[in-house]
Amino acid sequence: MKSSYKERIARRLTLVTALIFFLVFLLIYLVASYTVVLSIDHELQLEIVEHQEEFFIDEREVRFLHQGEWEEMEHAQIHLNPIFIEVVDLEGNSLDRSPNLEENHLVFSFSKSRSQKAWQTKIGSLEVRQRQVPLFTSGKQVGYLLLAKSFADARELLNNLRSVLLLIYPLILVTLYFSMRYLAGKSIEPLEVISQKTNQITQQNLNERIPDSGTNDEIGQLTKAINNLLGRLEQAIQREKQFTSDASHELRTPLSVLRGTLEVLIRKPRTTEEYGLKIKAVLASIDQMSAIIDQLLALARVENGQNLVKEELELIAFSEEFVDKIATEKGYKIQFQSEVGIPIYVRTHEKSLEMILHNLVENGFKYGSEDGVVFFRVGRSEKATIEIIDSGRGIDSVHLEQIFDPFFRVQEAVDLGIPGTGLGLAIVKKLAQESGISLSVTSEKGKGSSFRLDFNEAS
Numbered sequence: 001m002k003s004s005y006k007e008r009i010a011r012r013l014t015l016v017t018a019l020i021f022f023l024v025f026l027l028i029y030l031v032a033s034y035t036v037v038l039s040i041d042h043e044l045q046l047e048i049v050e051h052q053e054e055f056f057i058d059e060r061e062v063r064f065l066h067q068g069e070w071e072e073m074e075h076a077q078i079h080l081n082p083i084f085i086e087v088v089d090l091e092g093n094s095l096d097r098s099p100n101l102e103e104n105h106l107v108f109s110f111s112k113s114r115s116q117k118a119w120q121t122k123i124g125s126l127e128v129r130q131r132q133v134p135l136f137t138s139g140k141q142v143g144y145l146l147l148a149k150s151f152a153d154a155r156e157l158l159n160n161l162r163s164v165l166l167l168i169y170p171l172i173l174v175t176l177y178f179s180m181r182y183l184a185g186k187s188i189e190p191l192e193v194i195s196q197k198t199n200q201i202t203q204q205n206l207n208e209r210i211p212d213s214g215t216n217d218e219i220g221q222l223t224k225a226i227n228n229l230l231g232r233l234e235q236a237i238q239r240e241k242q243f244t245s246d247a248s249h250e251l252r253t254p255l256s257v258l259r260g261t262l263e264v265l266i267r268k269p270r271t272t273e274e275y276g277l278k279i280k281a282v283l284a285s286i287d288q289m290s291a292i293i294d295q296l297l298a299l300a301r302v303e304n305g306q307n308l309v310k311e312e313l314e315l316i317a318f319s320e321e322f323v324d325k326i327a328t329e330k331g332y333k334i335q336f337q338s339e340v341g342i343p344i345y346v347r348t349h350e351k352s353l354e355m356i357l358h359n360l361v362e363n364g365f366k367y368g369s370e371d372g373v374v375f376f377r378v379g380r381s382e383k384a385t386i387e388i389i390d391s392g393r394g395i396d397s398v399h400l401e402q403i404f405d406p407f408f409r410v411q412e413a414v415d416l417g418i419p420g421t422g423l424g425l426a427i428v429k430k431l432a433q434e435s436g437i438s439l440s441v442t443s444e445k446g447k448g449s450s451f452r453l454d455f456n457e458a459s
C-alpha cells in the first residue's frame, strides 16, 4: 500500500531528526565522560603532588616524612572516593601499599612509566583510574609511586546518563513522528479541499471556482493559478461555442437564400430572363458559402499547423515580388516604398507571410478610398517592418480589437454590401502568431487604416 503524503513527510522529518538527536546525544555522552575523566585525572595529579615528596626509599624500605601516613583514614578504608597508593621498586616489586588495597596490588607497567598518563584499570572488581610516577631519593630514582582513584562514581554517573539518553531517544522520536504527521495533515488540508472541488468541476459547471483562502501563500497562489486556468478554459470553450454557432449562422444565411430562391422559382414557369436572374442570385449564395468554407478550412489549417518552420528571407526583394504579383493578378494600384537601401533579413514562414499580406492588401482595396491606391511600405526602425496603408473609410476605435475575432464585420461594411466573411483578419492574426510576426493596427474613422507587421531579424 502506498503511504500518504503526510506519512512520508513525517517519516522523512523524523529520520532526519533521529540522526541529529543521535549525534547530539552522542556528543553529550562523550563530553560528559571526557569531563568526568578529566576531573579524576586532575584529582590524581593533586594527590601525586601531595604524596610524591612524602616517601623515600631506604635499603628497600619505604620511609615516610610523616609517620602514620598509611593509617590516615583516607587510605585505610574503602570509602566513597578513596585513593589507593602503592610503592614499588625499579623492577616493579611491591615495597609497600596503602591498607585500603587489602590483599590487592596496583598494576605496575614499564610502558606507562615514561608517559606518566593516567589509565583505566581494575583493583579486584573495582574500576579505577591509575597513574604511575617515579620516586627519587637524593636525586636518584629508586622506585615508583602508583596512585589510583576509584572510577565507580563516575561510571555510575555515566551509566545513568546513558540510560536516560537511551530512554528519551525513542520517546522523542515517537512523539515527533506523531506530531509531524498531525501537522503535515493539517497543512495539506487546504490541498484536499482544492482537489475535491477541482474534481467536482466539469464542462457543465465550468463557471464555478475554488474558494479563495484569502492568503497569498503557496496555497493561495495555487488556488489563484487553478482559478485562472479554469477562467481561460471557460473562455476558450465559450469562444469555441461562439465560433461554431457563428459558423453555422453564416452558412445558414446563404443556404436560406438559396432555398427561398429555388422555392420561388419552381412555383410557376418563368421567363428565361427571370430564370437567369434567379440563377445568378443562387450562384452568388453558393459563392458566399464556398468563400466561408475556404476561409474556415484555411483557419483550421493554421490552427493545426503548429510549429511552422521559419526560414531566412530577404524582406525587400520578397515584398517587391509579392507586390508585382498581386498587382498583375488583380490589377491593383499599389505604391511600393522602401526607405532602406540595404537588404533586410528576417526569420519567418514564407507562405504564411504571403497569406497575411494577401489578406491585408485585399482589405486595403475593399475598404479603401475611391482612388484605389494602397501603400506598401518596407522599413526598419527598431525592428524590420511592413506597413499596409490605405486612405479609406477607417475603423472606429471601439472595433479595433474586435476586427480580429472570427466572423466579426463592421456593420457599415455589411450595410454597404461589401463582400466578406469576417474571417480574413482572424486568419491573419493566427498566422502572424505562428510565424513570429507581431501585428498591430492604427486607424482613424474616415481617414484610413494602417496595418503594421514587425519582424524578428535573422542574426
Ligand code: ADP
Pocket: 363, 364, 366, 367, 368, 390, 392, 393, 394, 395, 403, 404, 408, 409, 410, 411, 413, 419, 420, 421, 422, 423, 424, 425, 426, 449
Ligand atoms: P472581411 O473583410 O471578410 O469582412 P476581415 O476579417 O478581413 O473580414 O475584416 C473584418 C472587418 O474589419 C471587416 O468587415 C471590416 O469592417 C474591417 N476592416 C478590415 N480591414 C479594414 C480596412 N483596411 N479598412 C477599414 N475596415 C477594415
